[in-house]
Structures are given as structure tokens and as C-alpha cells.
Amino acid sequence: MGFNIYTLILLSLFSLTLLVSMHQVSATKSHNAPHPSKRRKELTSCNLFYGSWVIDSSSSYTLYDSSSCPFLESQFDCLKFGRPDNQYLRYSWKPNSCSLPRFNGEDFLNKWKGKKIMFVGDSLSLNMWESLACMIHASVPNATTSFSKKDSISTVIFQDYGVTIQLYRTPYLVDIIDEDVGKVLKLDSIKAGNAWLGMDVLIFNSWHWWVHNGPASQGWDYIRDGPNLVRNMDRLDAFYKGLTTWANWVDANVDPTKTKVFFQGISPTHYQGEDWNEPKKTCSGEVEPLPGPTYPAALPPATDVVNKVLKNMKKQVYLLDITLLSELRKDAHPSVYTKDHGIDCSHWCLPGLPDTWNILLNAALIM
Numbered sequence: 391m392g393f394n395i396y397t398l399i400l401l402s403l404f405s406l407t408l409l410v411s412m413h414q415v416s417a418t419k420s421h422n423a424p425h426p427s428k429r430r431k432e433l434t435s436c437n438l439f440y441g442s443w444v445i446d447s448s449s450s451y452t453l454y455d456s457s458s459c460p461f462l463e464s465q466f467d468c469l470k471f472g473r474p475d476n477q478y479l480r481y482s483w484k485p486n487s488c489s490l491p492r493f494n495g496e497d498f499l500n501k502w503k504g505k506k507i508m509f510v511g512d513s514l515s516l517n518m519w520e521s522l523a524c525m526i527h528a529s530v531p532n533a534t535t536s537f538s539k540k541d542s543i544s545t546v547i548f549q550d551y552g553v554t555i556q557l558y559r560t561p562y563l564v565d566i567i568d569e570d571v572g573k574v575l576k577l578d579s580i581k582a583g584n585a586w587l588g589m590d591v592l593i594f595n596s597w598h599w600w601v602h603n604g605p606a607s608q609g610w611d612y613i614r615d616g617p618n619l620v621r622n623m624d625r626l627d628a629f630y631k632g633l634t635t636w637a638n639w640v641d642a643n644v645d646p647t648k649t650k651v652f653f654q655g656i657s658p659t660h661y662q663g664e665d666w667n668e669p670k671k672t673c674s675g676e677v678e679p680l681p682g683p684t685y686p687a688a689l690p691p692a693t694d695v696v697n698k699v700l701k702n703m704k705k706q707v708y709l710l711d712i713t714l715l716s717e718l719r720k721d722a723h724p725s726v727y728t729k730d731h732g733i734d735c736s737h738w739c740l741p742g743l744p745d746t747w748n749i750l751l752n753a754a755l756i757m
Contacts, residue, residue: 434757435487435488436485436487436488437485437486437487438485438488438490438750438753438754439485439711439712439714439715439750440485440486440683440714441483441484441485441486441682441683441715442483442484442486442681442682442683443481443482443483443484443679443682443715443718443719444481444482444484445480445481445482446480446481446482447480451479451480451482452479452741452745453493453524453525453528453741453745454524454525454527454528454741455528455741456469456470456524456740456741457469457470458528458531459520459523459524459527459528460527460535460537461520461523461524461527461537461546462520462524462740463516463520464729465724465728465729465737466517466520466724466737466738466739466740466742467739467740468724468727468728468739468740468742469727469739471724471727471728471729471731472727473724473727473739475677477677477678477721478677478678478719478721478722478739478742479741479742481679481719482746483715483746483749483750486683490749490750490753491749491752491753491756493525493745493748493749493752494529495525495526495527495528495529495530496529496530498526498529498752499526499529499530499533499548499551499553500551501755502551502553502590502591503551503552503553504551504552504553505552505553505554505590505591506553506554506556506588506589506590506591507522507553507554507555507556507589507590507591507593508555508556508557508558508586508589508591508592508593509555509556509557509558509593509595509654510557510558510560510563510586510592510593510594510595511558511559511560511561511563511593511594511595511596511654512559512560512561512595512596512597512598512599513561513598513737514595514598514654514657514737515557515559515593515595515654516557516559517737517738517740517744518593518595518654518744518747518748519544519555519556519557520740520744521740521741521742521744521745521747521748522555522748522751523546523555524740524741525745525748526548526553526555530548530550533548533549533550533551534548534549534550535547535548535549536549542558542559542560542582542585543556543557543558543559543585544556544557544559545557556589558582558585558586560582561596561598561599561609562575562596562599562600562632563580563594563596563632563633563635563636564576564577564578564579564580564632564635564636565579565580565581565582566609566610567579569612569614571611571612571619572605572610572611572612573605573609573610573611573612574610574611574612574613574614574619575608575609575610575612575613575614575628575632576614577613577614577615577616577628577631577632577635578614578616578631578635579635580635580636580639583639583643586643587643589649590648590649590650591649591650591651591652591755592644592649592650592651592652593652593653593654593710593751594636594651594652594653594654595653595654595657596629596632596633596636597629597656597657597690597692597696598657598736600625600626600628600629600632600692601625613628615628615631626691626692626695629692629695630695630698630699633695633696633699634699634702636699637699637700637702637703637707640703640705640707641703641704641705644705646705646706650708650755651705651706651707651708652707652708652709652710652751652754653696653700653707653708653709653710654710654712654747655693655696655709655710655711655712655713656689656690656692656693656696656713657712657713657716657736657738658690658713658716658717659735659736660672660673660676660720660723660735661673661733661735661736664687665685665686665687665717666680666685666686666687666720667686672725672733672735673720673721673723673725673733673735674725674726674733674735675725676720676721676723676725677721678721679718679719679720679721679722680717680718680720681718682714682718684714685714685717685718687717689713689714689717690713693713696709697709708754710747710750710751710754712746712747712750715746716738716743719738719743722738722739722742722743723735723736723737723738723739724737724738724739727739
């Protein structure tokens with residue numbers, strides 16, 4: 391009997407000790423994990439886009455495997471086409487005054503359950519859209535998904551969560567229409583905008599096509615600037631007028647209480663090595679980023695146009711200011727590791743830099 395009582399006392403003391411220990415662990419975790427409101431305040435007061443690239447020494451330095459993502463087109467899959475190094479995958483962006491929340495695809499789906507997210511723009515939007523779809527899929531690889539493509543719209547739906555992620559391909563944002571003279575880039579017209587309505591998040595992008603020359607590569611024969619039909623004009627001026635038309639569309643059609651609007655900043659190219667003081671080089675063969683925090687060359691002039699247009703808008707548009715941090719990543723392009731083995735210093739490998747863009751988008755959505 392005494393033995394049973396003694397055992398019972400020991401068990402009671404053990405249980406009490408275990409309970410106290412669990413409480414302390416729980417309290418420690420709670421103390422270490424910032425409260426969402428505190429996290430939001432930290433991010434809001436932080437310049438997410440000023441910082442440096444640091445080596446990620448963790449074993450999970452990529453958020454997904456290109457071979458297991460069903461939404462990734464081969465043109466961005468650098469490893470598939472023989473890129474021999476993987477150091478470019480090991481760099482993480484670290485803002486100077488805060489830490490970025492680690493992306494969790496399942497958390498993202500739960501936060502945006504039943505919502506629609508749309509990327510609108512050119513192939514850099516494609517780069518970012520595919521990245522986000524792959525990042526989410528890696529977190530929920532067994533989730534039921536659907537993929538469809540019709541005309542200008544590509545759609546991925548994570549059906550268990552009701553989350554739709556779409557891409558609308560329109561490189562100029564404004565319309566290209568058929569007239570008697572041929573295809574005309576109309577700087578004051580956005581008929582495609584009806585397809586952008588009803589979204590919960592919109593991420594716009596445009597610039598790269600504005601510097602293409604020749605009907606075959608630019609996609610039009612003439613520019614209609616108000617009543618004037620011209621063969622060509624200053625491309626920065628045309629970009630400003632086209633982007634102003636887009637801004638007017640947003641001001642007239644978007645309710646910021648229902649839709650969060652972002653503009654994906656100007657994505658740089660690395661064809662001219664003199665931009666980083668190595669005039670004989672392109673992105674080909676580059677295996678590490680520039681140290682930063684600044685870039686030797688000036689920002690692309692298109693960034694001034696974007697800033698000017700956004701400043702004059704009535705509705706709030708959040709600029710994903712990815713230009714400088716991307717300028718430092720001369721190592722992150724497909725270069726020769728593409729399907730046709732031409733030198734691509736314009737787009738970005740996936741996995742790769744656009745994953746960071748989406749981590750920054752996620753951080754901005756938390757703010």
C-alpha cells in the first residue's frame with residue numbers, strides 16, 4: 391500500500407514537472423514568434439527593397455524543385471538545360487532594417503482562400519506568375535489543382551482552397567488594334583481591362599517590349615498618339631503616355647477596399663558588362679551577384695516614368711521596387727541555358743530571382 395502511495399506521489403510530481411516544462415516551452419515559443427500586428431508594424435516601417443544578398447546556408451535554400459512543378463515552362467528551367475552551377479540558388483535577399491517572413495504556400499492559400507490573384511503584363515509577369523504557382527504547389531504537392539490556357543489568360547486553380555492565380559499576357563498594357571494600315575499600338579486605349587475586374591490582387595508590369603524595334607519583334611506597325619498616327623516616337627515618351635492610360639484605368643475602375651494593386655518594378659537586363667564595370671562581359675558565365683548595396687550604372691530611365699505616373703494617381707498602387715536588388719543579380723539569368731541556347735540576359739532562371747519577388751509580394755500583402 392505504501393509502495394503504491396509513494397509511486398503515486400512520484401507520478402504526480404513527474405506530471406507536474408512535465409506540465410511546467412511544457413508551459414515554459416510554449417511561453418518561449420510564443421515569446422520568440424512575433425505577434426502578427428507587431429510583425430506587420432515591423433514590415434511597414436522597413437524598406438524591403440534596400441539591403442544585400444546573403445548566402446543561405448540552410449538545406450532548404452530553394453522553395454521548390456523545377457522538375458516537380460507542373461506549371462513551369464522549360465524556357466526558365468536553367469538546370470534542365472544544363473546549367474552546371476547552383477550557387478545562384480543559394481542567395482537570399484536580406485533587407486537592412488528587418489527580416490522577411492519565410493514564404494509558406496499553405497499559409498498563403500489559407501489567407502487568400504476563395505480569392506483571385508492576377509498578374510498582368512509581359513514575359514516578366516510570366517516569370518513571376520510561374521514562380522508563385524510553383525512556390526505554392528511545393529507546400530501542398532497533393533492538393534487538387536487545375537491548369538487552363540485560353541487566348542491571353544493562363545489559369546492555375548488550387549481547388550481545395552478556391553484560390554485562383556492567373557496571368558493575362560499584354561506586353562504594353564494598352565491595346566494593339568487592327569486598322570487599315572496594319573497593327574496599331576493605341577496609347578490611349580485599354581479594352582482588355584474588363585478581364586482584370588473582380589480580382590482581389592492585381593500585379594501589373596510593362597516596359598521590356600517598349601524598347602523592341604521592328605514590326606516582327608515589337609508586334610505593331612504604327613503608334614496612334616491621340617489623333618496622330620506615327621511610324622515611331624520616343625519610346626520613353628510612348629511608355630509614359632501608355633502607362634498614364636493604365637493609371638487612369640486603375641483610378642476609374644479599381645476599388646482599393648476590395649482589390650490590392652501592385653506594379654512590378656522595372657526588371658533589369660545584363661547584356662552590357664560596362665553597366666557593372668566589366669565591359670567585355672554579359673550575363674553569360676556569371677555565377678555570383680554584385681556585392682551592392684549600390685549598382686555601378688544608373689537605374690533604367692523607365693523607373694523615373696513609373697515613379698512619376700504612380701505619384702500622380704488617385705488610387706494607391708504599391709510599387710514592388712525590385713529594380714536595384716535585381717540589378718545586383720547578373721548571375722541569375724538563363725544566359726545560354728535555354729531551349730534554343732541563345733543568350734537570354736533578360737528573363738530569370740526558375741527557381742531563382744522571381745521567387746524573391748514573390749517573397750517581397752507576400753511581405754507587402756502582410757503589411
